Amino acid sequence: MADTAVQRFYRFHAHVYDGTRWMILHGRRRAAAALHLRPDSRVLEIGCGTGLNFPCLLEYLDPVAGRLVGLDFSADMLRQAQKRVAAHGWRNVRLVQGDATAMQLGQTFDAAFFGYSLTMIPDWVAAIERALEHLASGGTLVVLDFSRFHGWGPLAPLMRTWLRLNHVETLRPYEDILRQRLDDLEVHYWLGGYNFTAVGRKGA
Ligand SMILES: C[S@@+](CC[C@H](N)C(=O)[O-])C[C@H]1O[C@@H](n2cnc3c(N)ncnc32)[C@H](O)[C@@H]1O
Known part of the structure; x- marks a missing residue:
């Protein structure tokens, strides 16, 4: 299949x-x-990209008992992630090339994380559904991403347009769908709506 605009962007x-x-x-x-x-x-x-979040995640994991899987559909980003993994000698990290909206990894996880990736996925609802299928009951889902810049006055539309030119869509109802799908959702907005963190739990 031909590469998407986002995959071409990351080349x-x-x-x-x-x-x-x-x-x-x-x-x-x-x-x-x-x-x-x-x-x-x-x-x-x-949507792990080059693995910039890996050090923050691995800080909490035992190098043998804890496991991290990074999924991304960009071969170019994964190549950089692979270099990072090799440079640090992380043996409990597995990288998988795949589309978040169609992933089938054949295993479940205690925690799933979208870091600045959900807003780049046109079928983001499917990506959330796939993430939940891969989450064990009671597991935690965290989304960190750009928000609507609600405190930015006249600069807000400029920021949203600049992000849209970079394949990031900030105006979808991310929080509403996450609230429908997850228990105990908590959403925090930072820097006047520059970004948000949403944290919820998969129910039984
Ligand atoms: C802004 S980067 C974020 C990378 C990393 N999570 C971070 O925080 O630095 C977005 C990543 O999402 C990936 N991505 C976008 N759409 C995707 C999809 N449908 N399936 C898998 N990965 C996707 C891109 O290839 C890119 O690596």
Whole structure:
């Protein structure tokens, strides 16, 4: 199948991602803490990119008993992630190339995480459904992503347009659907709606 616009976008951006995104992608540590990981947790990061969240997630995991699977559909981003994994010698990390809206990994996880990936997925509801299928009962789902910039006055539409040009759609009802699908959803907005963290639990 032909690559999507997002996969083509990351052919170039994979090479500059780590050097540029520290300026705009914030809240990784806070989001990782919200997953409430134990040393033996099995964690799935959906849209893991180059693996910038891996250190924050692995901090909580035992190097043998804890497991992290990173899924992404961009071969270019995964190549960078693989270099990171090799450089750190992480043996409990598995990388999988696949589409979040159709993933079938044949296992369940204690925690699942979308870090700045959900807003880039046109069929984001399917991606949430697939994530829930892979989550064990009582497991935690965390979404960290851009929000609507509600406190940014006249700059808000400019920010949303700039993000849309970079394949990020901020105006969908992410929180509403997450609230429908998860128990005890808590949503926090940061920096006037620059980004949000949503944390919920899969019911029994
Ligand atoms: C902004 S990057 C975030 C990467 C990483 N999670 C981070 O926090 O730095 C978005 C990632 O989502 C991936 N992605 C977008 N749509 C996807 C899909 N349908 N299935 C799997 N990965 C997808 C992209 O390839 C990209 O690596």
